[in-house]
Amino acid sequence: METVEITCPDQVFLDKLDRELKIEPKDWMPEPYRQTLIRQISQHAHSEIVGMLPEGNWITRAPSLKRKAILLAKVQDEAGHGLYLYAAAETLGISREKMYQQLHNGKAKYSSIFNYPTLSWADIGAIGWLVDGAAIMNQVPLCRNSYGPYARAMVRICKEESFHQRQGFEILLTLSRGTPQQRAMAQDAVNRWWWPSMMMFGPPDASSPHTQQSMRWKIKRFTNDELRQKFVDICAEQATILGFSLPDPLLKWNATTGHFDFGPINWDEFNQVINGNGPCNKERLDARRKAWDDGEWVREAAEAHAAKQKTKAAAA
Amino acid sequence: MHTDWPLWEVFIRSKQGLDHKHVGSLHAADAQMAIENARDVYTRRMEGVSIWVVQSSDIHASNPDDAESLYDPANDKAYRHPTFYDLPDELRHM
Numbered sequence: 001m002e003t004v005e006i007t008c009p010d011q012v013f014l015d016k017l018d019r020e021l022k023i024e025p026k027d028w029m030p031e032p033y034r035q036t037l038i039r040q041i042s043q044h045a046h047s048e049i050v051g052m053l054p055e056g057n058w059i060t061r062a063p064s065l066k067r068k069a070i071l072l073a074k075v076q077d078e079a080g081h082g083l084y085l086y087a088a089a090e091t092l093g094i095s096r097e098k099m100y101q102q103l104h105n106g107k108a109k110y111s112s113i114f115n116y117p118t119l120s121w122a123d124i125g126a127i128g129w130l131v132d133g134a135a136i137m138n139q140v141p142l143c144r145n146s147y148g149p150y151a152r153a154m155v156r157i158c159k160e161e162s163f164h165q166r167q168g169f170e171i172l173l174t175l176s177r178g179t180p181q182q183r184a185m186a187q188d189a190v191n192r193w194w195w196p197s198m199m200m201f202g203p204p205d206a207s208s209p210h211t212q213q214s215m216r217w218k219i220k221r222f223t224n225d226e227l228r229q230k231f232v233d234i235c236a237e238q239a240t241i242l243g244f245s246l247p248d249p250l251l252k253w254n255a256t257t258g259h260f261d262f263g264p265i266n267w268d269e270f271n272q273v274i275n276g277n278g279p280c281n282k283e284r285l286d287a288r289r290k291a292w293d294d295g296e297w298v299r300e301a302a303e304a305h306a307a308k309q310k311t312k313a314a315a316a
Numbered sequence: 317m318h319t320d321w322p323l324w325e326v327f328i329r330s331k332q333g334l335d336h337k338h339v340g341s342l343h344a345a346d347a348q349m350a351i352e353n354a355r356d357v358y359t360r361r362m363e364g365v366s367i368w369v370v371q372s373s374d375i376h377a378s379n380p381d382d383a384e385s386l387y388d389p390a391n392d393k394a395y396r397h398p399t400f401y402d403l404p405d406e407l408r409h410m
Contacts, residue, residue, distance in 0.1 A: 026380050073360075080357050087341045090323070096343060097320045153340070160361070299345075303321070306346035 017218050022148040025091040033217055036210065037147055038092050040219065042099045045085035046110035049103075050284050052078045054118045055127065063121060070167050071124065077160050084153040091149045104289050112270060113196050115278030122175055122182075122189035128168010130190070130197040130235065136161055137231050138201065141221035169238070176242045183243075190239075191247040198262075199270045201228040229259055236260045323372040324350040326357075328364035336368050344369075 009028040016023060023029055052075050059075065062068035086096055102108035113131055118124065139161065142154040175186035202208055202224040214220035222230075232251070239246050250263035272278065321343040327336035339358050344350035350369040358364070378386060394400045403410070 024380065026377065076356075076360065080360065083342060083357050084340055090341075095320055156340075299321075302345040302349060306349070309346060 017146055017216075020218075022151060023146050024148045032213075034092050036214065036217070036219065037150065038089055038094050040214075041085055041089040041092075041150055042094065042102065043109050043111075045082045045089060045099065046103045046108055047114065048078045048082035048085060050110045050114045050288065052082075053284055053287055054114055054116070054280075055124060057118050058121060058124050061121070062124075067171070074128075074164050074167065077164065081153075081157045081160070084156060085150075088147075088149040088153045100292065104285070104292060106276065106285060109274065111200060112273040112278065113200050115273050115280045115284060116192070116196055117280050119192070120185050120189060122172070122186040123193070125168050125171030125175060125186060126189035126193040128164055128166075129172055129238070130168075130193045131200070132161060132164040132168060133235065134197045134200040134231055136165060137227050137234075141227075144218075144221060146218035169242075172242050172244070176244065186242075187244050190242075190244050194247050195266065195269075196273075198228060198231070198265055199267075199273075201225075201231065203267065203270070204265075232260050232262050321345045324354075324369045325372050325375060326350070326354040327368040327370070328354075328358055329366035330364055332365055336366065339363075341372060347371075 010030060013023070013027075013029060013033075016027075023033075055071060055075050055078075059068060059071050062071050086099060089099060090096060099108070103110070113134075118127070136158065139154055139158050143151055143158055145151050145154070172186050172190070175182045205211060205223045205225045208224050211220060211223055215223070236246065236251060236253075248263045250261060252261050254261045273281070276282075322345075323341055324344055324347075325341050326339050328339050329336045342350065342353050342357055344353050347369055351367050354367050354369055359367070390396075
């Protein structure tokens with residue numbers, strides 16, 4: 001008698017994950033996996049795009065031509081990273097137009113960190129060191145996530161992101177060797193960016209609804225709390241090189257755990273900012289909408305030009 | 317209402333003598349704009365010396381469901397590889 005092996009597509013999918021094979025756009029995948037990726041990748045893309053705004057604030061006021069060129073290159077990278085990620089999300093069947101709509105009408109989220117203001121030049125240093133540092137901590141494991149186009153985009157992003165963190169640290173280092181006023185300005189920036197950076201890893205594992213599923217799907221490789229602890233351990237050491245303190249009186253080396261202990265995070269603030277009540281939420285979204293609306297005539301002109309060239313070429 | 321510009325696949329030759337390799341995709345109104353955007357998006361760090369763009373709708377791909385019938389037949393033809401042949405150690409330059 002012939003035995004017929006029946007494998008359901010779900011089993012094939014899970015087997016692939018277990019063997020560390022990548023899932024590619026045309027492969028069968030469970031609908032919740034697809035939706036989770038669309039949500040995560042598009043939020044990530046939005047964060048890159050909105051993330052240009054706080055830093056763009058300082059391009060015209062950078063203290064030297066060198067710093068201005070560096071900041072321009074960094075902001076241009078963020079635009080590129082947003083584009084790689086939008087393209088990766090599109091392979092899952094959502095249109096670019098739809099993602100823009102979701103951002104502009106407030107339906108889609110982006111990283112809460114970009115709803116804080118950049119008050120001084122030292123903020124550009126603190127963002128590079130802490131915000132990009134936290135982002136890299138999150139992003140490096142994403143290079144190994146199970147969805148091919150997302151993983152490939154992340155490899156490219158991580159390669160480019162490394163200079164972002166280093167230039168930030170260098171800004172703070174320069175300020176730390178400056179006048180008392182410059183040191184105070186840098187310490188103030190670190191004080192303001194520390195806790196929002198800690199929140200970038202997301203809610204604690206106990207109240208992170210998607211973590212377990214995302215880890216089974218190999219989208220996520222480490223939990224929020226694991227990554228946050230790694231970040232604290234690294235920054236606590238690096239802060240001593242700068243000679244700045246981190247604004248946490250409970251931050252203390254724990255020889256038993258081999259990690260730094262740290263104080264409680266204000267999750268109420270995090271939820272407020274995520275839900276639209278941060279200091280700059282309105283300003284950020286208004287800026288995005290304005291850029292989109294102001295660009296309308298450019299998009300129309302480009303289309304008209306393309307159509308005209310096509311007609312010309314056909315007639316020739 | 318405006319709709320998305322067409323999607324283009326971008327291929328880049330990283331240096332003279334190597335193949336163009338797929339690096340990603342982008343939207344553009346026409347081919348010229350696709351090349352200009354590809355230059356900004358994919359070659360900010362001297363990644364390339366030449367760019368190809370192809371409208372995504374012009375690409376025809378094999379179906380992943382056909383993978384078995386397409387590629388498995390090559391599995392049992394180890395004799396296509398030089399390591400298949402057991403030759404004496406003293407044989408040189410081969």
